[in-house]
Amino acid sequence: MRKPGYRSAWENADMNAFNVSEHMQALGLQAKTAAFLMARADAATKNIALKALARRLREAGPALAVANQKDLERATAAGLSAPMVDRLKLTPKVIETVALGCEQLAGMADVIGEIIGMKQQPSGIRVGQMRVPIGVFGMIYESRPNVTIEAASLAIKSGNAAILRGGSEAIESNKALALLVSEALAEAGLPVEAVQLVQTTDREAVGQLIAMPEFVDVIIPRGGKGLIERISRDAKVPVIKHLDGNCHVYVDDTAEFAMALRIVDNAKTQKYSPCNAAEGLLVSEAVAEDFLPQIAAIFAAKGVEMRCDPAAARILRADEAADPAARVVDAVESDWSEEYLAAVISIKVVAGVDEAIAHINRYSSHHTDAIVTRDHVHAQRFLREVDSASVMVNASTRFADGFEFGLGAEIGISTDKFHARGPVGIEGLTSLKYVVLGQGEVRT
DSSP states (O other): OOOTTOOOHHHHSOGGGSOHHHHHHHHHHHHHHHHHHHHHOOHHHHHHHHHHHHHHHHHTHHHHHHHHHHHHHHHHHTTOOHHHHHHHOOOHHHHHHHHHHHHHHHTSOOOTTOEEEEEEOTTSOEEEEEEEEOOEEEEEEOSOTHHHHHHHHHHHHHTOEEEEEOOGGGHHHHHHHHHHHHHHHHHTTOOGGGEEEOOOOOTHHHHHHTTOTTTOSEEEEESOHHHHHHHHHHOSSOBOOOOOOOEEEEEOTTOOHHHHHHHHHHHHHSOSSSTTSEEEEEEEHHHHHHHHHHHHHHHHHTTOEEEEOHHHHHHHHHTTTTOTTOEEEEOOGGGGGOOOOSSEEEEEEESSHHHHHHHHHHHSOSSEEEEEOSOHHHHHHHHHHOOSSEEEESSOGGGOSTTTTTSSOOSOEEOOSSSOOEEOOTGGGEEEEEEEEOSSOOOO
């Protein structure tokens, strides 16, 4: 365990002077050692670290703003798109949200060591499962520096160690945040190596991190499709991932219009860049003539381009004289599976719930999809039959988030079907092992 303020040789030197492979091996070894200590840490100690981190985040507002501004200026000068620059921002609201996430995690029960399903067997032994940390997870992410805190806080609460590799565009912000994490761990008497930030922007570090099964137990990529495809293809350790956030809202024939308008507007326009923003709108043909002009007026006022199938385009173009600001474009096949992350939405008129479910299962990224309805049968069918990680009734897709789900924070959202699915919180960073309790029984 390092003393507060301690910095290793590589932290004090020019990273370019180091062999990246040796550097990553050193991080891996330190993480593996720290993971053993974190697995032993009691709940009270981990909660002290989380509360200390929340406090330090709030106190460090001005320093974080300076570091973040350097990243924003560099990103703007490099010509990064507006959604990418938006993801970089460490606003006071973002800082407060991650601080609250730390406190929420501290207030949650510690699941590590929990034994479930204990059953007496005919032999006399009792067999159950104990929840334990995974060990070491590697996190590779782009843009959003708040992920540094989300990953760190979940690592602390779940008793894991983490090696974090953020994007080069957020390096200054990530360094400033990682320093706060180290200070909070030291304050609680936990190993500061439990959360380590890869401080080089050399891309070779990513290749090394995903190929160290002797040190890293799982990799969690969080970023663009290209990054995640590369990680999934080249990793030599298990990967928890999602590729796209092509989310849908279906407005059923029984939907209450005021609710539907509020939900669709929020799902699309509350923020364009997150992976849980709606990219597709499906509307039952029974209500399309009445509903579409109303939502189109909202979208037109906000500059949202609507890429429509022929039925939706006919309805909206007939209404263009009343609202010339409406931006109606003919959709092409690729629009149904597109993740725009921008002020664009695809719109399709469907026959009803059957066609809506079929469309979503064919084109969605299986991230988050929602139905707005007053029909209980339709709602239950949508919940059962839509094959997505999060399925919602009468709520905005923007709620598909670890903090909003009460997980304290999330390490990412998984569209895989094994181990973890949906927002990955504490339990997603744990495993189960069988435990057997006996009183001298032997097998005959």
